Amino acid sequence: MKYIIQFGIILFISFIGELLNRAIPLPIPASIYGMLILFTALCTGMLKLSHVKESGKFLISIMPLMFIAPAVGLIDSWGIMQEFIVAIIVISVISTVAVIAATGHITQLIIRFKEKEGKR
Amino acid sequence: MNGILHNSLFFGVALSIGTFILGTMIKRKCNIFLFNPLLVSITITIATLSLLHIEYSTYNESAKYLTYLLTPATVALAIPLYEQLMLLKKNVTAILIGIASGVLCSGVSIFIMALMFGLDHTQYVTLLPKSITTAIGIGLSAELDGYVAITVSAIIFTGLIGNIAGDLICRMLHINNPIAKGIAIGTATHVMGTSKAMEVGEVEGAMSSLSVAVAGCMTVGAAILFQWWI
Numbered sequence: 001m002k003y004i005i006q007f008g009i010i011l012f013i014s015f016i017g018e019l020l021n022r023a024i025p026l027p028i029p030a031s032i033y034g035m036l037i038l039f040t041a042l043c044t045g046m047l048k049l050s051h052v053k054e055s056g057k058f059l060i061s062i063m064p065l066m067f068i069a070p071a072v073g074l075i076d077s078w079g080i081m082q083e084f085i086v087a088i089i090v091i092s093v094i095s096t097v098a099v100i101a102a103t104g105h106i107t108q109l110i111i112r113f114k115e116k117e118g119k120r
Numbered sequence: 121m122n123g124i125l126h127n128s129l130f131f132g133v134a135l136s137i138g139t140f141i142l143g144t145m146i147k148r149k150c151n152i153f154l155f156n157p158l159l160v161s162i163t164i165t166i167a168t169l170s171l172l173h174i175e176y177s178t179y180n181e182s183a184k185y186l187t188y189l190l191t192p193a194t195v196a197l198a199i200p201l202y203e204q205l206m207l208l209k210k211n212v213t214a215i216l217i218g219i220a221s222g223v224l225c226s227g228v229s230i231f232i233m234a235l236m237f238g239l240d241h242t243q244y245v246t247l248l249p250k251s252i253t254t255a256i257g258i259g260l261s262a263e264l265d266g267y268v269a270i271t272v273s274a275i276i277f278t279g280l281i282g283n284i285a286g287d288l289i290c291r292m293l294h295i296n297n298p299i300a301k302g303i304a305i306g307t308a309t310h311v312m313g314t315s316k317a318m319e320v321g322e323v324e325g326a327m328s329s330l331s332v333a334v335a336g337c338m339t340v341g342a343a344i345l346f347q348w349w350i
Contacts, residue, residue: 010195026259027340028259030191031190053199060193060200060315060318063318071162073180080269088273092274095230096251101304103221103304104295111211
């Protein structure tokens with residue numbers, strides 16, 4: 001019963017997210033609204049961790065399976081992609097490494113700076 | 121034989137899960153980063169479909185039930201995030217500035233390379249949402265009049281890089297702080313990178329989930345400015 005309630009709560013929040021996605025004219029998907037709703041509900045104590053924890057963790061653990069079908073779908077857009085496939089690959093690889101480098105180092109630098117300040 | 125495969129509601133799901141398990145087993149035998157279970161599964165699935173002459177739409181008629189769970193699973197990412205609430209509050213400035221610089225870096229690097237490759241406006245805006253989660257990326261690409269199908273491909277390709285090598289890239293670049301690592305992987309490679317970050321550690325996973333949401337929303341704002349550059 002516990003798992004049914006947990007799964008039900010997560011699906012209900014997904015549904016509310018879907019409603020918001022339809023109602024608000026921004027390209028923000030149901031899943032992000034849902035994540036914000038669940039986070040807020042947990043922070044305000046409207047929901048307890050035990051109301052969602054095990055089912056939620058299960059969903060997160062099987063998450064990689066959910067990317068297989070969309071990725072296999074790459075074969076269907078192969079036609080238009082061929083036009084600038086080299087650009088797509090090079091831009092994706094380089095900008096991904098650049099973003100990881102910039103984000104990671106800046107975050108790390110500020111954290112370390114604050115830690116030093118804290119010690120003083 | 122083929123008739124059964126073409127009408128089966130379970131073939132696509134079984135093929136996807138089966139190849140993923142195979143990928144996990146290969147990964148356990150030889151721990152080379154290229155033998156990523158997701159990559160192995162995708163490759164074998166594509167090979168199987170083309171060998172048996174099965175259309176993607178036929179396969180997806182079954183496999184879509186796995187993808188269906190992506191929305192509730194993304195909602196559930198709020199759970200690890202909540203569990204790391206203290207850490208989040210303590211480092212909120214570093215996290216927000218970090219994500220913002222990642223979003224800017226993404227836009228600028230794509231702009232520079234689009235110039236180098238001589239991409240036209242449509243091709244350029246198609247690639248702008250490549251670091252964010254698919255669902256936001258689709259909406260944004262459509263909004264900017266890009267090729268939505270290619271945006272999806274670029275997003276998935278980027279996500280694969282994060283899933284396969286996100287942790288490795290962080291280590292090579294000496295990004296060791298777990299918070300910084302999570303934020304970097306999530307900002308650059310969205311939910312697919314996050315699912316890997318979850319395996320690396322709880323803090324990494326939680327921070328990565330947070331940055332998927334924040335970077336996604338920030339990119340929507342930034343792309344509206346970036347789109348006029350080419």
